[in-house]
Amino acid sequence: MTQKVAVLGTGKIGEALLSGMIRAGWAPGSLLVTARRPERAEELRTRYGVTPVGNDEAAKTADTLILTVKPQDMAALLDELAPHTPADRLIVSGAAGIPTSFFEERLAPGTPVVRVMTNTPALVDEAMSVISAGTHATSEHLAHAEEIFGAVGKTLRVPETQQDACTALSGSGPAYFFYLVEAMTDAGILLGLPRDKAHDLIVQSAIGAATMLRDSGEHPVKLRENVTSPAGTTISAIRELENHGVRAALIAALEAARDRSRELASGNNS
Ligand SMILES: NC(=O)C1=CN([C@@H]2O[C@H](COP(=O)(O)OP(=O)(O)OC[C@H]3O[C@@H](n4cnc5c(N)ncnc54)[C@H](OP(=O)(O)O)[C@@H]3O)[C@@H](O)[C@H]2O)C=CC1
Numbered sequence: 001m002t003q004k005v006a007v008l009g010t011g012k013i014g015e016a017l018l019s020g021m022i023r024a025g026w027a028p029g030s031l032l033v034t035a036r037r038p039e040r041a042e043e044l045r046t047r048y049g050v051t052p053v054g055n056d057e058a059a060k061t062a063d064t065l066i067l068t069v070k071p072q073d074m075a076a077l078l079d080e081l082a083p084h085t086p087a088d089r090l091i092v093s094g095a096a097g098i099p100t101s102f103f104e105e106r107l108a109p110g111t112p113v114v115r116v117m118t119n120t121p122a123l124v125d126e127a128m129s130v131i132s133a134g135t136h137a138t139s140e141h142l143a144h145a146e147e148i149f150g151a152v153g154k155t156l157r158v159p160e161t162q163q164d165a166c167t168a169l170s171g172s173g174p175a176y177f178f179y180l181v182e183a184m185t186d187a188g189i190l191l192g193l194p195r196d197k198a199h200d201l202i203v204q205s206a207i208g209a210a211t212m213l214r215d216s217g218e219h220p221v222k223l224r225e226n227v228t229s230p231a232g233t234t235i236s237a238i239r240e241l242e243n244h245g246v247r248a249a250l251i252a253a254l255e256a257a258r259d260r261s262r263e264l265a266s267g268n269n270s
């Protein structure tokens with residue numbers, strides 16, 4: 001039997017995953033999507049050839065339900081799904097903060113739940129997705145989630161206790177790099193470069209640095225030391241970064257993201 005997969009709440013992350021699955025060879029006919037707005041549903045049908053259905057229909061028809069609504073919308077979605085969702089459906093949550101117990105408490109006893117935190121580089125098949133099992137999820141369920149999220153990048157199994165930390169590191173991670181590029185481009189402007197040239201220089205430097213981090217096998221400290229000549233330019237910049245507490249700011253920022261993920265779990269959605 002063909003396994004049917006439904007993406008419920010197909011926004012930015014849901015669409016990134018859907019498009020990646022199709023690029024990886026999933027037949028559009030085996031994929032269902034749900035959306036809150038009819039025009040969004042039609043957009044997805046036109047763009048990908050997938051079938052938009054209601055949430056209740058998705059729960060009745062699909063073997064795997066991937067829930068990609070905002071954490072704030074998850075309780076309402078589960079209220080809608082609960083009466084229509086048999087206990088053999090695999091529930092995969094992509095929401096920040098929400099623990100697997102939240103789903104287990106609201107769905108039929110024994111329902112397998114897998115929690116995943118992916119990130120937006122899914123759009124270019126370079127996602128980092130961390131995957132954890134709920135109480136009733138088996139290693140087969142985890143493998144199925146890995147197969148789905150493997151379509152858009154790397155996957156890593158972690159205990160659910162580490163999900164909030166992973167959300168701070170890799171879930172939000174791309175935003176910190178975009179922010180850095182934005183700030184460094186501003187610095188280029190201050191130094192008299194045109195914005196487009198500054199942008200290109202910084203982006204290519206970021207791509208080069210990321211590739212070295214991934215492929216060279218060297219520790220980041222060694223890679224940085226290799227750039228840092230005695231009495232040279234780089235050490236002058238590093239001194240300023242240290243003077244301005246950039247390392248401490250990053251540690252505090254990621255701690256704040258971790259704490260916010262925990263708050264989402266406790267229902268503080270404001
Ligand atoms: N953005 C990111 O970088 C990351 C996000 N996440 C997680 O992914 C999830 C989605 O985030 P993101 O894609 O950015 O958010 P989006 O708002 O883009 O997507 C959520 C979608 O769900 C739709 N929706 C809400 N309620 C329902 C419902 N009851 N039935 C059907 N559709 C519904 C929304 O419709 P409408 O358009 O009408 O609002 C929206 O299109 C979040 O839980 C977030 O924590 C995880 C990793 C990274």
Ligand SMILES: O=C(O)[C@@H]1CCC=N1
Pocket residue numbers: 096167171172
């Ligand atoms: O900011 C957020 O809450 C979501 C989760 C991780 C990245 N974006």
